[in-house]
Amino acid sequence: xxxxxxxxxxxxxxxxxxxxxGFGGLLRAEWTKFRSVRGWVIGMILAALLTIFLGxxxxxxxxxxxxxSGGPQKTGRACLPYVPHGPGGEVVTDxxxxxRQPLTGNGTITAxxxxxxxxxxxxxGGTGQAGPxxxxxxxxxxxxxxxxxxxxxxxxxxYAAMMVTGGNGVRMQYNYTGDIAGMPGSVSAAHPRWLxxxxxxxxxxxxxxxxxxxxxxxxxxRLAGLPSTVQVGMFATSPxxxxxxxxxxxxxxxxxxxxxxxxxDHVSLTAASSGTWTGSRIGxxxxxxxxxxxxxxxxxxYARTGGTFTVTGSGDIAPVTPGPGQGLPTATIGQSxxxxxxxxxxxxxxxxxxxxxxxxxxxxxxxxxxxxxxxxVLAAKAVVIGxxxxxxxxxxxxxxxxxxxxxxxxxxxxxLTSSVPTDVRVVIGTAAMLAVAAVFALALGAILRRSxxxxxxxxxxxxxxxLLSALHVFPVGIGDWLLRLTPxxxxxxxxxxxxxxxxxxxxxxAAGGYYPLSPYAGFGVLCLWAAAALALALIALRRRxx
Amino acid sequence: MSAAVRAQPAATLGTAARGxSLRHALRAEWTKLRTVPGxxxxxxxxxxxxxxxxxxxxxxxxxxxxLACPVDTTKLSLTGVQVGQxxxxxxxxxxxxxxxxxxxxxxxxxxxxxxxxVLAAKAIPLAxxVLVAGAVAVSGSVLAGHLILxxxxxxxxxxxxxxxxxxxxxxxxxxxxxxxxxxxxLMSLGVAVIVRDPASSIGVVLALLYLFPIVLAFVGNAHWxxxxxxxxxxxxxxxxxxxxxxxxxxxxxxxxxxxxxxxAGAALVLGALVFRLRDA
Numbered sequence: 001x002x003x004x005x006x007x008x009x010x011x012x013x014x015x016x017x018x019x020x021x022g023f024g025g026l027l028r029a030e031w032t033k034f035r036s037v038r039g040w041v042i043g044m045i046l047a048a049l050l051t052i053f054l055g056x057x058x059x060x061x062x063x064x065x066x067x068x069s070g071g072p073q074k075t076g077r078a079c080l081p082y083v084p085h086g087p088g089g090e091v092v093t094d095x096x097x098x099x100r101q102p103l104t105g106n107g108t109i110t111a112x113x114x115x116x117x118x119x120x121x122x123x124x125g126g127t128g129q130a131g132p133x134x135x136x137x138x139x140x141x142x143x144x145x146x147x148x149x150x151x152x153x154x155x156x157x158x159y160a161a162m163m164v165t166g167g168n169g170v171r172m173q174y175n176y177t178g179d180i181a182g183m184p185g186s187v188s189a190a191h192p193r194w195l196x197x198x199x200x201x202x203x204x205x206x207x208x209x210x211x212x213x214x215x216x217x218x219x220x221x222r223l224a225g226l227p228s229t230v231q232v233g234m235f236a237t238s239p240x241x242x243x244x245x246x247x248x249x250x251x252x253x254x255x256x257x258x259x260x261x262x263x264x265d266h267v268s269l270t271a272a273s274s275g276t277w278t279g280s281r282i283g284x285x286x287x288x289x290x291x292x293x294x295x296x297x298x299x300x301x302y303a304r305t306g307g308t309f310t311v312t313g314s315g316d317i318a319p320v321t322p323g324p325g326q327g328l329p330t331a332t333i334g335q336s337x338x339x340x341x342x343x344x345x346x347x348x349x350x351x352x353x354x355x356x357x358x359x360x361x362x363x364x365x366x367x368x369x370x371x372x373x374x375x376x377v378l379a380a381k382a383v384v385i386g387x388x389x390x391x392x393x394x395x396x397x398x399x400x401x402x403x404x405x406x407x408x409x410x411x412x413x414x415x416l417t418s419s420v421p422t423d424v425r426v427v428i429g430t431a432a433m434l435a436v437a438a439v440f441a442l443a444l445g446a447i448l449r450r451s452x453x454x455x456x457x458x459x460x461x462x463x464x465x466x467l468l469s470a471l472h473v474f475p476v477g478i479g480d481w482l483l484r485l486t487p488x489x490x491x492x493x494x495x496x497x498x499x500x501x502x503x504x505x506x507x508x509x510a511a512g513g514y515y516p517l518s519p520y521a522g523f524g525v526l527c528l529w530a531a532a533a534l535a536l537a538l539i540a541l542r543r544r545x546x
Numbered sequence: 547m548s549a550a551v552r553a554q555p556a557a558t559l560g561t562a563a564r565g566x567s568l569r570h571a572l573r574a575e576w577t578k579l580r581t582v583p584g585x586x587x588x589x590x591x592x593x594x595x596x597x598x599x600x601x602x603x604x605x606x607x608x609x610x611x612x613l614a615c616p617v618d619t620t621k622l623s624l625t626g627v628q629v630g631q632x633x634x635x636x637x638x639x640x641x642x643x644x645x646x647x648x649x650x651x652x653x654x655x656x657x658x659x660x661x662x663x664v665l666a667a668k669a670i671p672l673a674x675x676v677l678v679a680g681a682v683a684v685s686g687s688v689l690a691g692h693l694i695l696x697x698x699x700x701x702x703x704x705x706x707x708x709x710x711x712x713x714x715x716x717x718x719x720x721x722x723x724x725x726x727x728x729x730x731x732l733m734s735l736g737v738a739v740i741v742r743d744p745a746s747s748i749g750v751v752l753a754l755l756y757l758f759p760i761v762l763a764f765v766g767n768a769h770w771x772x773x774x775x776x777x778x779x780x781x782x783x784x785x786x787x788x789x790x791x792x793x794x795x796x797x798x799x800x801x802x803x804x805x806x807x808x809x810a811g812a813a814l815v816l817g818a819l820v821f822r823l824r825d826a
Contacts, residue, residue, distance in 0.1 A: 349746065
């Protein structure tokens, strides 16, 4: 449009009315611009308030109701079953069928597994309960059966186990979160699996073998504080069967109990023990999976014919993860940040305008006359908007968690706690995510120059992918890729519970807080987008006349 | 900019003085919409984006043999409307917002002092254009679903309704979706008249479109879910696309579209009110 050129910096430039103090002065100039536009300040405050309001509103309304047959309607915490915690303090599932006897002192248990079969709910069956006439044969990937040494029969107590699984070969697992891979392949009569656990003090070593003579060490673990007398024996269990369906509008996940049956023979226990086997159902009926898949009356945990044990169980021995299919209403600190994406809309709107409005009234010419180094102007604006967004985000996140989490807990949600460093990462990371998104939108404003276009693009690429995949507007596959490739990947920084390989989890930002990318990778994707946009903005600023 | 000049055609002093005429105002607004490249691209974008998203979703959805799929094939085929509505909203906001950001609104109001006439003259061609683009978008989406879905296991033999306009509920869903886009345009226009600044208007409108669905996804409380499904513009409005499980809907399909109509009407009435009361 205008052809007037920006005067080159003269030697005496800056003596008169330019901002003093180099970059510091520039920062002050940009900060003054920001704080003196009432709409922008209001926009940022609104961003924080909306985040808090929405987070607390959803936290206060996650409540579930329940009624024990014949009893009064109950809500909130009264609905919760007993929730066991593992040795590491995390919330765990600990339900399985256990054929056991006490073991005092050191000893070794060996068993051969010749079959692992299972049954799970019919995904289209509707009622969500496996059982006679409703379940279909099939083994879920983490159905498991094997030998176990466990501190006691209390749910949540320490353990180590060697097991065959439905689809993940032989594993050695311990204390809920530990998982070591053993022999690959699935078990059958033609390809049996020999499993062995040897206890020495509080150290347990697992071995596996294909023939019972050549043994391979799977791993050695130390269970701190293991008492002298422990429970040792065979177990079987099978986690909820969860199927992801590409259906429309929220019904994307179907989940229901499953059960697994393991067949053991050549069982030997070398140690002083009572010699009689007892069948128990750990967490039976009270565990998160509720009554067994038999439909009310759980089947007997085991049957014995001569030296052959057939153990049937349902449940899991694993950490509880957020999301559907766990059968337990869970909450994480990330879940109380549901409002962050609304704050994001307000923040990118303000950030895009922070640059593009300079073009509307021609202020950009004054700005660039005062500071001809265009990179410095861009940097100063980025620092100011980033810092403001970070501060607003930090306040919003801290208040959302402080108010929202207790509300979720009092509404009967089981809070899945995470370590303090993780909590700090969620809080700082979410604020940083808002800041980087703001810088991204600012750069878009500089590239596109028009507020409306910049805001549209910013909202479309930052907020929309999250919305569309969280709402299951798209089939799960497309939604996952949106959350990997677009700037919305940055929201992954809100997830606080790690993904355990031994638990089948579902990517579902709205339902549980798992994103397809890990927190740092997702944040990295957003940073890459912001860096690319800044680079483009710098090129555009340098090449074009203002 | 240049359009502003051409939008004042060879208007004689006489026609300007009789400026209350809706016919002249309509012609002026139609000329503005026609001669600026933005609206044409946005309308094209609405249709293209809607069809592309619908086809992509239909293409990515399969129903394997052994699964019973609880899928509403018609609603699935019209998924693109949920993305296309954003473009429609932006178009509607810009028809008013751009006049405020360029100051042209003062010329418009000098030519046609009656503000209700100006608002009507903006709303009518906008709605007409959006309905046309919406009809193209929805027809393309239905065609895509019709061609793609049977090959992915959603066959009539397995109990799925055909995605075609000869099936009554699909026809209702298709017509309703076109009207839905028109009402979204009118609601966005009303918001833009109230907020005036185009950038802020876009933020507000996009929040209005997408905020409630996400709240619904997070809220577990059945009472609030019911309220949200019944009374929010996009969730209630999109029930017009439902063809299965109608009994479990929080509101009837046409009733849901009516709720969106109330939102659009309220935005326009409030917009007209502040338009009359405020200086430009």
